[in-house]
Amino acid sequence: GQNIDQPTEMTATEGAIVQINCTYQTSGFNGLFWYQQHAGEAPTFLSYNVLDGLEEKGRFSSFLSRSKGYSYLLLKELQMKDSASYLCAAMDSNYQLIWGAGTKLIIKP
Amino acid sequence: GAVVSQHPSRVICKSGTSVKIECRSLDFQATTMFWYRQFPKQSLMLMATSNEGSKATYEQGVEKDKFLINHASLTLSTLTVTSAHPEDSSFYICSARDKGDTEAFFGQGTRLTVV
Numbered sequence: 001g002q003n004i005d006q007p008t009e010m011t012a013t014e015g016a017i018v019q020i021n022c023t024y025q026t027s028g029f030n031g032l033f034w035y036q037q038h039a040g041e042a043p044t045f046l047s048y049n050v051l052d053g054l055e056e057k058g059r060f061s062s063f064l065s066r067s068k069g070y071s072y073l074l075l076k077e078l079q080m081k082d083s084a085s086y087l088c089a090a091m092d093s094n095y096q097l098i099w100g101a102g103t104k105l106i107i108k109p
Numbered sequence: 110g111a112v113v114s115q116h117p118s119r120v121i122c123k124s125g126t127s128v129k130i131e132c133r134s135l136d137f138q139a140t141t142m143f144w145y146r147q148f149p150k151q152s153l154m155l156m157a158t159s160n161e162g163s164k165a166t167y168e169q170g171v172e173k174d175k176f177l178i179n180h181a182s183l184t185l186s187t188l189t190v191t192s193a194h195p196e197d198s199s200f201y202i203c204s205a206r207d208k209g210d211t212e213a214f215f216g217q218g219t220r221l222t223v224v
Contacts, residue, residue, distance in 0.1 A: 031211055042115075042202050042218040043153070048211065087152065091211060097143075101152040 002026045004100035006088045011106045012078055020073045020086050020103045028093020032064050032071045035087040037102065043087055046073065075105075083107045111137045113205050115216025122193055122223055130188045130219045132203035139205035142186040143213060144178060147200040159186055193223040 003025045012018040024032065031050035035043035049055055049064035049071060061074040073086055088100040112135040122128050132142060141160050145153040157173075159165035159180035167173045177189040186205070190197055200220055206213040 033212075040200075040218075040220070042215040044215070045212065050211075095211065096155070096158070097213070099152045099155075104150075 002090075002092060002098045004088055004090060004098055006086075006100040006103045008101065009104045009106065011108060012075075014078055014080060014107055014109050016078050017074065017076050018078060018105065020075075020088075020105070022071045022073070022088035022100055024069050024071070024088070024090040024098070024100075026090045026092040026098055029066065030091040030093065030095055032062075033089040033091070033097065034060075034062050034071075034073045035089065037085045037087055039084075046086075078107050080107050080109070111135075111205075111207075111214045113139070113203065113214045113216040115203050115219060117219060118217055119220045120222070122221070124194055124223055125192055127189055127191045128193055128221060130190075130201055130203070130221075132186045132188070132205065132216050134184045134205045134207075134214075137205075137207045137214075138183040139180075139186065140183065140208040141206045141213075142178075142180050143204045143206070144176075144186075144188050145202045145204070147202060147218075149200075153202065156188075190221065193221070195223045197221065198223045 006022045034046040037043040047062035054063045059076045064071045085102040087102045089097040114133045144156045156171045157165040157167045165178040180186040202218040203216040204213040
C-alpha cells in the first residue's frame with residue numbers, strides 16, 4: 001500500500017534549527033512535496049524534490065533520498081511565524097499526491 | 110506563482126440545504142482539479158479528481174451523488190454539497206494543475222458549517 005509517515009508534533013526554540021522527517025512508500029514516484037499550513041488556511045507550497053540531494057531556499061531546505069524513501073525539511077533561524085503544520089506529500093506513478101498527516105511545529109520563545 | 114481563487118471562504122447553512130463552492134484558476138488552465146476535505150487536526154483527504162470536460166473520479170467512500178463536481182471549463186470547477194448535514198461540516202480545499210505540470214496550486218479553502 002501507499003503510506004507517508006511523519007512525526008505528529010515537534011517543538012523548537014525561536015532562532016534554532018529543526019528537521020522534520022518524512023518517509024514514504026508509493027506505487028511509483030514522481031517527486032516529494034513539502035507544504036506549510038497555518039491553522040484555518042490552505043496549504044502553501046514550500047518545496048519539490050525529485051532528484052536525490054538537498055535543495056536550499058532561504059531559511060528552508062529540503063532533502064530527498066529516493067533509495068531510502070526518505071525526505072526531510074530543515075528550517076533554520078526559526079521565527080514565531082513558522083509555527084504551523086508541515087505536510088509531506090509524495091507523488092505516485094499516476095501523478096496523484098499521497099499526503100502525510102502533517103507535523104505540527106510549535107515554536108517557543 | 111499561479112493563483113487559484115476559491116469562494117466562498119466561509120459558509121454557514123442549514124441542514125438539508127445545498128452549498129456550492131467555486132474554484133477558479135486565474136492565470137493558468139486548470140486541466141486537472143482536485144477537491145479535498147480536511148477535518149480539524151487531520152491531513153488532507155482527497156475526495157475526487159476531475160479533468161476538464163470529463164466526469165470526476167471519486168475516492169472510495171465519497172458519495173458522488175452527495176458531492177457533485179462540475180469541471181465544465183479550463184478555469185472553473187465547482188463542488189456542490191447536496192442535502193448538507195452537520196457531519197459535512199469541514200474545511201474544503203481545491204487545488205488545480207495544468208497539463209504537464211507536477212505542482213498543483215491551492216485555493217484558499219472553504220470553511221463549511223452546517224447547523
